[in-house]
Amino acid sequence: MTSLSTIPHAQVLAELRAIVGDKACIDVAADMQPFTTDYRKLYHGRALAVVLPADTQQVSAVLALCFKHNVPVVPQGGNTSLMGGAVPDAAGNAVVLNLRRMNQVLEIDVVNDTMTLQAGVTLQSARAAAEEAGRLFPLRIGSEGSCQIGGNLSTNAGGTAVLRYGNMRDLTLGIEAVLPDGRIYSSLRGLRKDNTGYDLKQLFIGSEGTLGIITAAVLKLMPLPSATAAAWIAVRDPHAAVELLGEAKRVAGQAVTAFELISGPALTLVLESMPQLSAPLPSAHDWMVLIELTSGGDAEGLDATLMQILEQGMERGLVTDAAIAASIADTRAFWMLxxxxxxAQTRTGGSIKCDISIPLSKIADFIADASAEVLALAPDARMVIYGHMGDGNVHFNPLRPKDVSAADFLAANYARVSHAVDGLATAQNGSISAEHGIGVAKRDDLLQCKSPVELELMWQVKRALDPKNLLNPAKVLPVPEGMA
Incomplete structure (x- = not known):
């Protein structure tokens, strides 16, 4: 591995300012703090500078400069990562490259149903631009007001509508990315068929900025739904939820857009954190589901389809109670919860983040087994379990008891609980990261779930594209023995 820069920091800063301008190169520690601390305030680093390029050419020039001088670069979008993947380490020798100034929607093609945009566009802005053009960009996650398209791509974001529309890999037709040495790779073509060799864009999607910095993308757009039906449903247990999902898909087909599992402790946490919100059902339940159907047809027909699903669920003993959204406001209230x-977990502190993906046929047994194992290790933990059951993704997040501090709970339990849950997922042919990425938090856990061949192949790709290991170093890949 190439040694780090030995030239004076002042020289590097002067050259960075010459590229992006004085105001877009920040080197005062207090001003850099929002860029060097992660969303959950768990990871704190230091940086040589934070640069905010205005376009792809400036990104290219910054990376070429850093490559020349052996300066590490940490790419950053909205800094909403839950895994510590978007902040620098404590060494203070890296440049944080934040893309928030690159926030333009470049083109919307309503005939081809595509949208071309820069990586710094927030997800909320992308969805709004599509809707203004009479189209839907279907990626939907809670942080949409601050997360950016580049970050969504770099972590292969999923969210609540993957069941129907897929994740970012499925929604992306082309990207533009800058390589660690400053070269620009561009495939901004809105083609659904292009069989001309390796699909290089997929190397960068999900790589968390370790292979290149995504600066623009061409994304798929969908018809804007004209009807929505939603219900908050109490179910007997996770097994019943799986059966209800099967019934929903049988009755409604692709109209099933979202199917979210919510544990009782998860809902209780939200209601305690935000007392202005109300529970959808009059009594408490151990397990609930939020289902949403959408279509381009009439609302009455969709409402009838939802009623059929609920009636079948009640007849089979899967559903114990339900609240049906009578308005758009009701639907929004369900989604707010x-x-x-x-x-709510971030505000409370002390949550062990396990972002698990399991084959749907095994997910209910996994929840039962993992819950039993966690409660044996941390008997008083609150079992905050929720997520996108429709696509096999569950956020399994044991939370500290109310009478134990976040620091004490995490210090005593994080490593062993995370290891146990990840081990159970791996044993079921699952994944320890469904959509949150690896970052720093899950990096070393790859040693228990990836084979030596898989890890070596990933390192071969990394070395080929980033031979100096300067781009988001020490993220995603466990460091091989002997490498500093």
Missing amino acids: REEISD
Whole structure:
């Protein structure tokens, strides 16, 4: 591995300012703090500078400069990562490259149903631009107001509509990315068929900025739904939820857009954190589901389909109670409860983040087995379990008891609980990261779930594209023995 820069920091800063301008190169520690601390305030680093390029050419020039001088670069979008993947380490020799100034929607093609945009566009802005053009960009996650398209791509974001529309890999037709040495790779073509060799864009999607910095993308757009039906449903247990999902898909087909599992402790946490919100059902339940159907047809027909699903679920003993959204406001209220679970944990502190993906046929047994194992290790933990059951993704997040501090709970339990849950997922042919990425938090856990061949192949790709290991170093890949 090439040694780090030995030239004076002042020289590097002067050259960076010459590229992006004085105001877009920040080197005062207090001003850099928002860029060097992660969303959950668990990871704190230091940086040589934070640069905010205005376009792809400036990104290219910054990376070429850093490559020349052996300066590490940490790419950053909205800094909403839960895995510590978007902040520098404590060494203070890296440049944080934040893309928030690159925030333009470049083109919307309503005939081809595509949208071309820069990586710094927030997800909320992308969805709004598509809707203004009469189209839907279907990626939907709780942090959409601050997360950026580049970050969504670099972590292969999923969210609540993967069941119907897929994740970012499925929604992306082309990207533009800058390589560690400053070269620009561009495939901004809105083609659904292009069989001309390796699909290089897929190397960068999900790589968390370790192979190149995504600066623009061409994304798929969908018809804007004209009808929505939603219900908050109490179910007997996770096994019943799986059966209800099967019934929903049988009755409604592709109209099933979202199917979210919520544990009782998850809902309780939100209601305690935000007392202005109300529970959808009159009594408490151990397990609930939020289902949403969408279509381009009439609302009455979709409402009838939802009623059929609920009636079948009640007849089979799967559903014990339900609240049906009577308006758009009701639907939004249901989603507010679901989407606030993550932030409620952040406000409370002391959550062990396990982002698990399991084959749907095994997910209910996994939840039972993992819950038993965690409670044997941390008997008083609150079992905050929720997520996108429709696509096999569950956020399994044991939370500290109310009478134990976040620091004490995490120090005593994080490593062993995370290891146990990840081990159970791996044993079921699952994944320890469904959509949150690896970052720093899960990096070394790859040693228990990836074979030596898989890890070596990933390192071969990394070495080929980033031979100096300067781009988001020490993220995603466990460091081989002997490498500093």
